Amino acid sequence: MVTSIILINTDRNKVNEVAEQLQSITGVSEVYSVSGKYDLVAIIRVRSNDDLADLVTKKMRVLDGITKTETMLAFQAYSRHDLEAMFNVGM
Amino acid sequence: MVTSIILINTDRNKVNEVAEQLQSITGVSEVYSVSGKYDLVAIIRVRSNDDLADLVTKKMRVLDGITKTETMLAFQAYSRHDLEAMFNVGM
Amino acid sequence: MVTSIILINTDRNKVNEVAEQLQSITGVSEVYSVSGKYDLVAIIRVRSNDDLADLVTKKMRVLDGITKTETMLAFQAYSRHDLEAMFNVGM
Amino acid sequence: MVTSIILINTDRNKVNEVAEQLQSITGVSEVYSVSGKYDLVAIIRVRSNDDLADLVTKKMRVLDGITKTETMLAFQAYSRHDLEAMFNVGM
């Protein structure tokens, strides 16, 4: 499972709208509207780098209302949960 | 469930060590070592703001090797997964 | 009581107008026009994170004239005043 | 009443200690430990600019554990509360 965390800024009045569109994209596991200098944080869980590339450089790019993104690839996950199992079922 | 996402920078050779310590703290759901300008991203899932405050301003603060943190409170979660159920069991 | 402090930048000639609109929103306890690199600071005092989320991601977002906000959740309050009592009456 | 809001960064493990010291200084109305890129936010309510100058450039400066401060003078307060009355009594 390839995991990525994306920090997102949106147009001021498009936060919820962008979040709804994002979470409907396959591979987008969770989207949070957040406090602080970013507007949204998306957690991506996909099978391969190509899926991640496709999601970030194509599917996300055409969403209206996103002004800036910063994509972080997760090198390693540390958790008491079996994330692979938990999210694989629902992927 | 109160969710928070924390962007973390660590001493250069303490990334894995900090991640291991972090994920052993109750309420820390996942920790990822990541590419980009941050070193780690921690996903916190707790019952109340007080638990979050305790975790951030006390438990995390005494961890050796953390140089900077930026805590973001999640206002709203958007997901096809039932996160409350998925993580409540294992909290 | 959930307290939050929001740093706000506005369009140059909309400082007072935005401040007036903000302070009329339930949950906005005080708004200050300030010196320095921000234009306004709002102190939010509400009952729950959901109220805070609603205020920040919906009610504030539609206000005309706000260009940037940075929301900070107060983990803990330190004061000689009984803030809970002082502000609860007027909330 | 002269109001000022001060954004404060502290040494990582001195957040609570600095907050306790700060709130014991006359004129410091409230101190909040906060999420985001600052560690503490202090609300100062004093009688004159001289009191504010004394507090900021003398009393706060000698506190151990503060690494950076950014002081903002409140030009105008907008609130449904009668802040002058509420805080004058307890000043």
Next chain:
Amino acid sequence: MVTSIILINTDRNKVNEVAEQLQSITGVSEVYSVSGKYDLVAIIRVRSNDDLADLVTKKMRVLDGITKTETMLAFQAYSRHDLEAMFNVGM
């Protein structure tokens, strides 16, 4: 006397025009066009915080050509000159 120093950025071809308008406002003691990352620096000398608030949040805000300002309140003045006397006469 309340003194304030304001760092100002303007539209590229409006530097002189903004400086002329600024210096005609009562309370604006001096305006300098400067080298470096700011375009103008204004020295304000007024009788009270309210005068300063009125100047900064009303009179300056409506000037055309200003893109950004950062207002600094002077806590204390150190000078061999008797500034109060020098500027009081001409205020």
Next chain:
Amino acid sequence: MVTSIILINTDRNKVNEVAEQLQSITGVSEVYSVSGKYDLVAIIRVRSNDDLADLVTKKMRVLDGITKTETMLAFQAYSRHDLEAMFNVGM
């Protein structure tokens, strides 16, 4: 008269000490401790660029407690006051 405005950051507990030392240097007209992200602002009024160079790159550089300075040359002054006369007497 060559005028320069210098934005200064100092060690936290050296603000007043540095201000006192600065204002005793010939050519330093005024020093203000200020709110915001800088600690001091010095107004320099000297006869020539060489005097300014000497002051900035030699006299100021050896003062203990200064951590960072940003010197701005004033191209042009706009003022109702006859600054040349006012400060020439006392230079």
Next chain:
Amino acid sequence: MVTSIILINTDRNKVNEVAEQLQSITGVSEVYSVSGKYDLVAIIRVRSNDDLADLVTKKMRVLDGITKTETMLAFQAYSRHDLEAMFNVGM
């Protein structure tokens, strides 16, 4: 062989389009769409500084969709590969 690495930001929905145009320019060896705060990284391998200047200040400048570039000249290459040979053939 003169090598240069260029960090590129593009309009949000022009990443792939700009990459395709860039890689068709003689001297552009590789273009990568990347995670993080930049959108593209181009590796330039040309015969002389003049070729590099022509590419950067003329050919790249007219490409539609580029918002910002930061060109870095490679002083020295360290590699187990014989880059000169590998890329010279295909230049």
Next chain:
Amino acid sequence: MVTSIILINTDRNKVNEVAEQLQSITGVSEVYSVSGKYDLVAIIRVRSNDDLADLVTKKMRVLDGITKTETMLAFQAYSRHDLEAMFNVGM
């Protein structure tokens, strides 16, 4: 082939030393000392994300002289060269 580009800052007098050590690590294809605000740029070409994670969070982290790194995952490569073939042989 997983490609990554890493922007690196080093201690001032360790640029060449770090470059030599880096290029000797399996998976590091090329290292360039560069002009601009970074000191080195490393091009990583490995078989899998795990190899990349191991290189970035373990092997690179213990190198003496590196002060800061920013790792970018390459989503897609655009090149007239058959990079896979060119670099696969030498990997």
Next chain:
Amino acid sequence: MVTSIILINTDRNKVNEVAEQLQSITGVSEVYSVSGKYDLVAIIRVRSNDDLADLVTKKMRVLDGITKTETMLAFQAYSRHDLEAMFNVGM
């Protein structure tokens, strides 16, 4: 001789055009298109601060295509060349 170095950013496709216009202004000794985060660097050599002020706040300001400038006054020149002689002839 008063020397100043100006860091300039321009509209993306106006680099050469702005450079040509700049170098035709009396007092502009050299203009370089450069790598890195700035687009142009201009070296100004004039007789007095007033000439410098006139050049920076009037002549340069009306040039089309400049988006940002940062002017640095040279306090002192260190060179094996007799710059005063070399450039005085051609000024």
Next chain:
Amino acid sequence: MVTSIILINTDRNKVNEVAEQLQSITGVSEVYSVSGKYDLVAIIRVRSNDDLADLVTKKMRVLDGITKTETMLAFQAYSRHDLEAMFNVGM
């Protein structure tokens, strides 16, 4: 002739010392102590990129007192002066 402009920050009390050392290095044409956020600007005029690389990554790197440098390669020079002739003689 390869020209480069280097923006330099130094330890506070080492500005003049570093400037003297720099200008004695072959290829360093001029060094200026400057106002603004940088301390020195060096103009390098050498025969080849290799000379520039040697100067920047070896000779300059061992100078004591330099804290940060940002090297910009000049792509093209625009000047009424015949810089090649003027500086070639003295190189």
